[in-house]
Amino acid sequence: xxxxGRTKTEQAYSALxxxxxxxxxxxxxxxxxxxxxxxxxxxxxxxxxxxKRLADxxxxxxxxxxxxxxxxxxxRDLSRLYEARxxxxxPVARLAARRATPAQxxxxxxxxxxxxxxxxxDRPYEAVEYDHQFHxxxxxxTDNPFxxxxxxxxxxxxxxxxxxxxxxxxxxxTNADHRAIQAALTDKDPEQAAAQVTxxxxxxxxxxxxxxxxxxxxxxxxxxxxxQGEAPP
Numbered sequence: 199x200x201x202x203g204r205t206k207t208e209q210a211y212s213a214l215x216x217x218x219x220x221x222x223x224x225x226x227x228x229x230x231x232x233x234x235x236x237x238x239x240x241x242x243x244x245x246x247x248x249x250k251r252l253a254d255x256x257x258x259x260x261x262x263x264x265x266x267x268x269x270x271x272x273x274r275d276l277s278r279l280y281e282a283r284x285x286x287x288x289p290v291a292r293l294a295a296r297r298a299t300p301a302q303x304x305x306x307x308x309x310x311x312x313x314x315x316x317x318x319x320d321r322p323y324e325a326v327e328y329d330h331q332f333h334x335x336x337x338x339x340t341d342n343p344f345x346x347x348x349x350x351x352x353x354x355x356x357x358x359x360x361x362x363x364x365x366x367x368x369x370x371x372t373n374a375d376h377r378a379i380q381a382a383l384t385d386k387d388p389e390q391a392a393a394q395v396t397x398x399x400x401x402x403x404x405x406x407x408x409x410x411x412x413x414x415x416x417x418x419x420x421x422x423x424x425x426q427g428e429a430p431p
Contacts, residue, residue, distance in 0.1 A: 210240040211248035218257050218268055219357045220323055225270030229258060256355035271359055273410050280403040282352060284396065290337050290345055291379065291395040292388035298339035306335055306380045313373045322364035325372075326357055332376050336383070363405045366412070375401065 204212075214234070217223040234245050253260035260266040271279065298306075309332045316325040330353050337349035364372065375398035382391035 206240055206244040207247040210238065210244040211251050213238050213240070214245075214248050214252060215257060216323060218252070219326065219361050221358070221362070223268050225268050225358075227268045228265045229267060230265050254351075256351050257357075269355065271355070276359075276403065276406050276410075279352075279356065280399060280406075283356075283399045286345075286348060286352060287333065287336075287395050287399065288392045290340055290349060291383070291391040293342070293345070294336045294339040295383050295386055295388040295391040297341050298336075298383050302335065302339045303380070303384050306332065306339075306376075306383065309335060310373060310376050310380055313376060317369045317373060320369075322361055322369060325369060326360040326364055329360060329372075329376070330354070330357055336379070339383070359406055359409075360402070363402070363409055366409060367405055 214223070214229075217238075223229065229249060231242055231245065234240075235242060238245070240248075249258065249260060249266050252258045253266060257269060258266045259269050309328055313325055313328045313332070316322075316328060333353050334346065334350050337346040340346070375394065379391060379394045379398065382394050
């Protein structure tokens, strides 16, 4: 979406969200007004409103009476994060398979097509934003706004690690799981939909573990053997 027709707050929100997801604003970085005003050129009010929204969506931590900072996900937290995704998104998929409307199924197909376009153009940020939209649309298809809000908040907090995996490991075949999920939803098959979501989440977790192993190899002295097996979450 272009900036035409959007408020300054919406523009500030989009710019800050992108900077956080892509790592231009790094983990634990203080987000003080002066730095953000100088860097992004928006006024103080749009910046502060954008920060409130980003805090609500788990992109940043905003302690009372303190400077907000970029929220990070530690390796030790990954297993719990993906556990939460299993517990939330699998039953959501079952419910969506029963309730999704033809228009919602068409929208899922459109999002899959857009993901393929972004992958072909080598735009990992845009690809992960559509990935997020795909999972949110499934949740909306349950006709339960509380589930949609929960999925949105959980996966907003995951966008940085999705982007890191895409930009480091590549994006080949990363959209195949989405198409399999969409097909199961179209077939109105709750168990197959849940099974495909399980497979997708497990593969995403495996990519995060691969990233962690790669970091260990790159940081290890040349005399140190490369780590073997899966790194502990």
